[in-house]
Amino acid sequence: MLTIAMPKGRIFEEAVELLRRADYALPPEFTESRKLVIDVPEENMRFILAKPMDVVTYVEHGVADLGIAGKDVLMEEERDVYELLDLQISRCHLAVAGLPGAKMNEIAPRVATKYPNIASTYFREQGEQVEIIRLNGSIELAPLIGLADRIVDIVSTGRTLRENGLVELERIAEVTSRLIVNPASYRLNGGDIERLVDRLAAVIPQP
Numbered sequence: 045m046l047t048i049a050m051p052k053g054r055i056f057e058e059a060v061e062l063l064r065r066a067d068y069a070l071p072p073e074f075t076e077s078r079k080l081v082i083d084v085p086e087e088n089m090r091f092i093l094a095k096p097m098d099v100v101t102y103v104e105h106g107v108a109d110l111g112i113a114g115k116d117v118l119m120e121e122e123r124d125v126y127e128l129l130d131l132q133i134s135r136c137h138l139a140v141a142g143l144p145g146a147k148m149n150e151i152a153p154r155v156a157t158k159y160p161n162i163a164s165t166y167f168r169e170q171g172e173q174v175e176i177i178r179l180n181g182s183i184e185l186a187p188l189i190g191l192a193d194r195i196v197d198i199v200s201t202g203r204t205l206r207e208n209g210l211v212e213l214e215r216i217a218e219v220t221s222r223l224i225v226n227p228a229s230y231r232l233n234g235g236d237i238e239r240l241v242d243r244l245a246a247v248i249p250q251p
């Protein structure tokens with residue numbers, strides 16, 4: 045049996061839709077219950093529903109064979125998992141943003157983000173030394189109230205930036221969700237996993 049860690053939240057619906065398009069008969073309880081472990085015996089599969097940032101942890105520890113995770117999450121923490129497939133869902137990008145015209149503080153430049161590793165690598169590569177301030181959400185607030193000069197965050201429609209009077213300054217990376225696998229499980233269950241990959245690959249929307 046294959047165990048798949050699914051990200052709750054905004055990726056979930058698109059991921060379920062993709063699996064259904066690939067002909068996986070997911071029961072209604074998938075979208076209609078609060079259950080966190082859902083067995084689909086007809087497919088010899090078990091799904092666990094986790095926070096998006098935690099999916100990689102379940103897969104790395106081998107309690108899930110496979111998982112679906114945003115490229116942003118995979119970039120932020122180097123984990124011992126393989127990326128098998130770009131699912132082309134939940135498309136967005138990572139960007140640097142700030143108040144229009146506002147310069148970085150020359151003495152103590154600060155960047156607020158939910159992605160401290162991505163942000164510090166990016167600014168280091170630009171040759172800029174900045175202090176990274178980690179926040180858990182509402183990142184756009186930071187420049188508005190003077191906590192930071194810049195933010196590094198996800199941009200999708202651009203609405204949150206716009207409605208808060210911020211502008212995108214630099215694009216860091218494109219983000220879509222990926223199918224990831226535990227390396228040991230891949231060696232053990234290669235055949236089953238390849239069949240799943242083939243079924244998904246056949247229905248992935250073209251970029």
Ligand SMILES: Nc1ncnc2c1ncn2[C@@H]1O[C@H](COP(=O)(O)OP(=O)(O)OP(=O)(O)O)[C@@H](O)[C@H]1O
Binds near residue numbers: 134198
């Ligand atoms: N507009 C968006 N904002 C944030 N994440 C997005 C967006 N569009 C797609 N994504 C993808 O969705 C994932 C985040 O999903 P979600 O917002 O449900 O989780 P979360 O922010 O970790 O959870 P929570 O808000 O409950 O802390 C990201 O890792 C990213 O890959």
Ligand SMILES: O=P(O)(O)OC[C@H]1O[C@H](OP(=O)(O)OP(=O)(O)O)[C@H](O)[C@@H]1O
Binds near residue numbers: 200
């Ligand atoms: O470009 P947009 O379509 O406006 O989407 C981008 C926003 O969505 C995410 O926040 P989320 O809704 O996850 O809330 P959060 O601030 O709690 O992270 C992200 O952190 C941005 O704030």
